[in-house]
Amino acid sequence: MTTNEPISMNLLNQDLFKNWPFDQDHCLTCALCSSSCPISGIDGFDPRKIIRMVSMGLQSELVESRWPWICTMCGKCEHVCPMGIHIPDMMRAIRSLRDRDKVPGILHKGLDAALKTGNNLGLPKEDFVFILEDVADEIRQEPGFEGFAASVDKQGANIMTTIHNKLVNTHTEDLKHWWKIFYAAGEDWTVPSENWEGTNWGMFTGDDPAMKLMSGRIAENMVRLNAKNLLWPE
Amino acid sequence: MNSSMKQVMVVGGGVSGLSAAVDLARLGIAVELVENSGSLGGHAAQLSCKATDHCVSCGACVVEEKIRQATGDANIRVHLNSSVVNNNSNDVNRRKRFDVTLKQDQEMQHIEVDAVLIASGFAPFHPANKPYGYGRFENVMTTLELDLMLRKSGAVKRPSDAAFPRNMAFIQCVGSRDSSLGHLWCSKICCGAALRMASCIQNRQPGMKSTFFYIDIQNFGKNFQTDYADMHRHILIRSIPADVLKTADDRLKLSYFDPDTQAYQESIFDMVILSVGLTPSVSTRNLAAMLNIDMYGFAYARKTPIPLPAGVFAAGAALEPMSIAESVLSAGKAASDIFHYMKTS
Numbered sequence: 001m002t003t004n005e006p007i008s009m010n011l012l013n014q015d016l017f018k019n020w021p022f023d024q025d026h027c028l029t030c031a032l033c034s035s036s037c038p039i040s041g042i043d044g045f046d047p048r049k050i051i052r053m054v055s056m057g058l059q060s061e062l063v064e065s066r067w068p069w070i071c072t073m074c075g076k077c078e079h080v081c082p083m084g085i086h087i088p089d090m091m092r093a094i095r096s097l098r099d100r101d102k103v104p105g106i107l108h109k110g111l112d113a114a115l116k117t118g119n120n121l122g123l124p125k126e127d128f129v130f131i132l133e134d135v136a137d138e139i140r141q142e143p144g145f146e147g148f149a150a151s152v153d154k155q156g157a158n159i160m161t162t163i164h165n166k167l168v169n170t171h172t173e174d175l176k177h178w179w180k181i182f183y184a185a186g187e188d189w190t191v192p193s194e195n196w197e198g199t200n201w202g203m204f205t206g207d208d209p210a211m212k213l214m215s216g217r218i219a220e221n222m223v224r225l226n227a228k229n230l231l232w233p234e
Numbered sequence: 235m236n237s238s239m240k241q242v243m244v245v246g247g248g249v250s251g252l253s254a255a256v257d258l259a260r261l262g263i264a265v266e267l268v269e270n271s272g273s274l275g276g277h278a279a280q281l282s283c284k285a286t287d288h289c290v291s292c293g294a295c296v297v298e299e300k301i302r303q304a305t306g307d308a309n310i311r312v313h314l315n316s317s318v319v320n321n322n323s324n325d326v327n328r329r330k331r332f333d334v335t336l337k338q339d340q341e342m343q344h345i346e347v348d349a350v351l352i353a354s355g356f357a358p359f360h361p362a363n364k365p366y367g368y369g370r371f372e373n374v375m376t377t378l379e380l381d382l383m384l385r386k387s388g389a390v391k392r393p394s395d396a397a398f399p400r401n402m403a404f405i406q407c408v409g410s411r412d413s414s415l416g417h418l419w420c421s422k423i424c425c426g427a428a429l430r431m432a433s434c435i436q437n438r439q440p441g442m443k444s445t446f447f448y449i450d451i452q453n454f455g456k457n458f459q460t461d462y463a464d465m466h467r468h469i470l471i472r473s474i475p476a477d478v479l480k481t482a483d484d485r486l487k488l489s490y491f492d493p494d495t496q497a498y499q500e501s502i503f504d505m506v507i508l509s510v511g512l513t514p515s516v517s518t519r520n521l522a523a524m525l526n527i528d529m530y531g532f533a534y535a536r537k538t539p540i541p542l543p544a545g546v547f548a549a550g551a552a553l554e555p556m557s558i559a560e561s562v563l564s565a566g567k568a569a570s571d572i573f574h575y576m577k578t579s
Binding site: 081 | 414
């Protein structure tokens with residue numbers, strides 16, 4: 001909240017969010033959510049305050065608030081809430097109210113890039129495939145993995161995996177662990193060369209159409225490659 | 235007991251069933267008192283006296299007096315280890331009669347009565363699925379278990395090493411006011427009971443620090459002033475903890491949002507006591523089904539009194555969360571209602 005002025009209750013529109021099916025008006029302020037939250041206390045954040053703001057219809061304060069954006073959406077609050085309030089869904093709904101150009105920078109730019117190029121980095125297909133081949137090369141240097149090969153766009157594989165963009169950016173080492181497990185287990189797997197992004201920032205920014213588009217692309221890849229199972233490690 | 239007397243079956247040998255039986259017998263009504271365990275007294279018989287330097291009217295002593303009265307009364311016949319397995323009600327000469335089948339061990343017996351009183355009490359909420367380590371950490375107990383320990387041994391010691399606890403945490407509303415469980419009710423007796431318990435332990439074991447984690451203190455009854463005056467003995471934190479973990483030195487770490495500092499906080503305790511809520515007992519559910527009573531959580535989940543069939547009455551914590559004193563009153567009211575029903579039917 002940006003002001004310490006008292007709120008005049010009769011100026012509030014308490015019907016504003018009543019159609020949100022999140023049961024926020026059932027909150028007993030017991031603090032189980034706040035006690036379980038990994039970021040409670042940071043920047044004065046307390047999930048109960050957000051819930052009360054929603055019940056009171058404080059729209060502009062919610063839209064401007066930093067709190068819904070520092071929420072990690074881990075869902076522990078919802079798991080422990082005795083009144084069954086869907087707190088992460090509420091956070092998402094609040095995020096959706098913000099003008100898109102005021103969505104925090106990396107999320108806004110990343111989603112914009114993903115919608116245009118298929119991944120949050122805007123990484124071209126040939127660069128992506130080059131990085132995967134490079135990692136596969138490094139794996140082949142290790143004893144016991146001489147026969148390893150990256151599997152891109154393979155038809156009919158048992159598992160198709162999505163890729164978190166950091167795995168082909170700053171954390172390529174992290175690709176190796178599970179690829180080596182695949183190899184050791186004799187798993188039949190593949191990665192799509194396009195629209196491989198597993199991180200759906202449409203979800204985090206409350207952008208439903210973008211979330212649907214990103215999820216739809218993964219489904220299209222499944223169909224295109226005739227894959228049997230999806231591994232979506234997000 | 236003679237054959238011309240009107241007969242009532244009282245189901246439940248706890249404080250409300252015993253009270254009603256004694257009151258009915260005094261009014262010249264023959265009572266068949268049915269108890270499914272091996273002894274009379276119900277939950278109340280497992281509670282400890284909570285007196286500090288003065289009586290705090292907890293009611294724990296009431297039940298012993300009621301047991302003495304009931305077992306010494308010629309108009310009361312006690313059936314232990316017995317449960318109602320069937321009921322047929324019919325009208326004989328415009329008079330409603332209940333033909334109740336009782337099961338004792340493997341034996342069945344039919345008893346005919348003019349009225350039935352449901353006094354089958356409550357079941358304490360079982361907190362294993364709440365994030366407090368109940369059933370995993372020995373030093374996490376329910377209030378009822380703590381009561382029984384105090385009653386049996388006169389002292390509170392940690393189950394894991396028999397050491398006296400230096401500090402204890404009490405977590406309120408465990409299993410009450412919880413829509414995820416379908417328990418929307420406040421169990422009403424837990425705040426007062428836990429606070430009295432903590433004060434009582436402090437009197438017996440000086441230096442023991444008690445911390446209460448609560449939503450709001452719901453303390454009812456005539457003794458409010460006394461309990462209120464005792465509040466300063468306890469640390470009161472308006473926040474329900476989300477986790478209980480065991481430390482390397484076998485203590486218990488609670489994490490919670492501290493309302494004073496507005497920050498995440500961890501505190502370490504020797505014991506954690508869960509103030510478990512009251513829920514309708516299995517016997518109450520079974521009886522309601524047998525007697526065709528609309529049974530959505532029996533009375534627990536309702537605002538208005540349950541419409542009961544003619545000749546069927548209910549009292550005590552079978553109806554809703556109730557203290558011992560309230561159960562005695564509720565039983566007295568039911569006995570009076572039954573007496574008037576007998577006169578007019």
